[in-house]
Amino acid sequence: MMPIVGIDLGTTNSCVSIIEGGSPVVIPNDEGSRITPSVVAFTDDGSRFAGAVAKRQAVVNPKSTIFGVKRLVGRKITSPEVDKAKEFAPYDIISNENEDAWVQVNENKYSPQEISSIILMKMKNIAEEYLGYEIDEAVITVPAHFNDSQRQATKDAGRIAGFNVRRIINEPTAAALAYGFDKKKNQKVAVFDLGGGTFDISVLEINNGVFEVKATSGDTFLGGDDFDQKLINLVIEDFQNQHGIDLRADKMALQRIREASEKAKHELSSLLETNINLPFVAVDTSGPQHLNLKVDRPQFEKMVADLIDRLDGPCLQALGDAKLDPSEIDEVVLVGGMTRMPKVMEKVRQLFNKDPQIRINPDEVVAIGAAVQGGILEGQIDEVILLDVVPLSLGVETRGSLSTKIIERNTTIPTKRSRIFTTALDNQDFVNIHVIQGEREMADDNISLAKLNLIGIPPAPRGIPQIEVSFEVD
Structure with a gap:
C-alpha cells in the first residue's frame, strides 16, 4: 500500500513526513533541509521555481517572487487582512471577477490555490525522490481557525498538485497527535501554535486513545511575518532619518531588508543584540549609501509588545470555551518557529503557569502529526479517535x-x-x-x-x- 504523506503547508515554510516502520520520518529536501520555504518564483524566460531556489533569487526578482500566499487563501480583496498584506508584499495583489484576492506576475494572474499547489507539488516531488516511486494521497494541515472557504481552497490546492486529499486536519490537533501523550491517562493539553502567518490555540482532552478538541481559537493574521515587519519598519525609518531616502519605493532594497530583518529576528532569540548590515543599499548624489543598524533584544521586544499582547485574547477565549482554568492544563505544546522567541515563551508561562513541551522540533511537529493521521487512515498506526470542533459558528x-x-x-x-x-x-x-x-x-x-x-x-x-x-x- 502506498503511504499517505503528511504535509504542513505553512505560511513561511512547509514540511513533509511519512510513516516508516511504524514511526514518523521527516523527509529532507534536495538540499538536505527538513523544511522548505513556501516561496514560488517566476522568471522572465518562463521558468518557475519553488522552495529555497525561489527564495534565494527574491532579491533580484522581488515582483515575481510570491511568499506568504497562505494569508490570501480564501479571502476577498476587500478584507482588512488583504489590505494589510498589500502594505508589505512586493508583488501585486489584485481582484478576480469574484472579488477574490489573487496575485499578478507580469501579464499572468494566479489564485492563491494555484500558488499553494506549486508548493505542494514541490513537497510531493521531495517525498517521491525519497521513496523512489509516485505518491498521490496526502493529509494536509490548516490553521484551526481557518473558515470553510479557506479549508476548501487548501483542498483545491492539493487536488491541483495531483493529490487525493484524504483529510484536512487542524495544525494544533496534528501537533497533539505527534506528541501522542499517554493515551491511557486522562490529560488536558493546550497546543500553542505561532507560525509565520497565523496563531492558533487549541485545548484538547486525551484519554484512552480519544483525542477530543474541547475548544479552539486564534488569529489568522498574526505570525512571524508581522514581527519581521516591525523590524523592517525600524530599518527603513532609521535609514530615512540618516540619509533622507525612503527605501519603500525600491522593491529590490526592500527585499534585502526583509531577508536581513528575518535573520536578525532569528538571531535575537539566542543573542542579546545583532547588527543589520546591508552595503550599497541605495545611491544618492554623494555616492553609494550603506545600511548599518544595531538592534538589541529589549528594543525588539518593546517594538513587538502589541503583537505579544494579541496572544492573550485567543488563549483566554479557548480556555473559557473549554470551561477550564489554566491550572487544569497538564501540558502546553509549542508549535511554530516563532515560539522560539524568549518573550513568546515567557508569555506562555505567564498564561498557563507552567513550562511548555519542546521535545519535538516546533517546525516539524505539525507535519509529523499529519503523517500520524495518514498512518491511522492506512492502518499502520493503532487507531485513535479524533474528535475535532467547528472553529467558527x-x-x-x-x-x-x-x-x-x-x-x-x-x-x-x-x-x-x-x-x-x-x-x-x-x-x-x-x-x-x-x-x-x-x-x-x-x-x-x-x-x-x-x-x-x-x-x-x-x-x-x-x-x-x-x-x-x-x-x-x-
Whole structure:
C-alpha cells in the first residue's frame, strides 16, 4: 500500500513526513533541509521555481517572487487582512471577477490555490525522490481557525498538485497527535501554535486513545511575518532619518531588508543584540549609501509588545470555551518557529503557569502529526479517535440582516443541527437562504459561504410555512 504523506503547508515554510516502520520520518529536501520555504518564483524566460531556489533569487526578482500566499487563501480583496498584506508584499495583489484576492506576475494572474499547489507539488516531488516511486494521497494541515472557504481552497490546492486529499486536519490537533501523550491517562493539553502567518490555540482532552478538541481559537493574521515587519519598519525609518531616502519605493532594497530583518529576528532569540548590515543599499548624489543598524533584544521586544499582547485574547477565549482554568492544563505544546522567541515563551508561562513541551522540533511537529493521521487512515498506526470542533459558528442571515447561528463554534464534529424558519410576508412563494460563518451579530460582518433560493412555497399567510434548515459537518 502506498503511504499517505503528511504535509504542513505553512505560511513561511512547509514540511513533509511519512510513516516508516511504524514511526514518523521527516523527509529532507534536495538540499538536505527538513523544511522548505513556501516561496514560488517566476522568471522572465518562463521558468518557475519553488522552495529555497525561489527564495534565494527574491532579491533580484522581488515582483515575481510570491511568499506568504497562505494569508490570501480564501479571502476577498476587500478584507482588512488583504489590505494589510498589500502594505508589505512586493508583488501585486489584485481582484478576480469574484472579488477574490489573487496575485499578478507580469501579464499572468494566479489564485492563491494555484500558488499553494506549486508548493505542494514541490513537497510531493521531495517525498517521491525519497521513496523512489509516485505518491498521490496526502493529509494536509490548516490553521484551526481557518473558515470553510479557506479549508476548501487548501483542498483545491492539493487536488491541483495531483493529490487525493484524504483529510484536512487542524495544525494544533496534528501537533497533539505527534506528541501522542499517554493515551491511557486522562490529560488536558493546550497546543500553542505561532507560525509565520497565523496563531492558533487549541485545548484538547486525551484519554484512552480519544483525542477530543474541547475548544479552539486564534488569529489568522498574526505570525512571524508581522514581527519581521516591525523590524523592517525600524530599518527603513532609521535609514530615512540618516540619509533622507525612503527605501519603500525600491522593491529590490526592500527585499534585502526583509531577508536581513528575518535573520536578525532569528538571531535575537539566542543573542542579546545583532547588527543589520546591508552595503550599497541605495545611491544618492554623494555616492553609494550603506545600511548599518544595531538592534538589541529589549528594543525588539518593546517594538513587538502589541503583537505579544494579541496572544492573550485567543488563549483566554479557548480556555473559557473549554470551561477550564489554566491550572487544569497538564501540558502546553509549542508549535511554530516563532515560539522560539524568549518573550513568546515567557508569555506562555505567564498564561498557563507552567513550562511548555519542546521535545519535538516546533517546525516539524505539525507535519509529523499529519503523517500520524495518514498512518491511522492506512492502518499502520493503532487507531485513535479524533474528535475535532467547528472553529467558527455556522448559520444563516435572517430578517433585519441579522446572523442566526445553527451550529455554534467549538461544537464537536461530526454534527448535524436543524432550525425551523418561516415566511415574513403573506403568500410569499420563495425565500433567500444566505449561509454565513462567524460570530458577529450582523450577517454582513460574517463570512459569506453560499446563497441559494428556495422556490415554490405554497401560498399561505405569513408565519404558516415551516422551512427547516439543516447543517451537517462531517
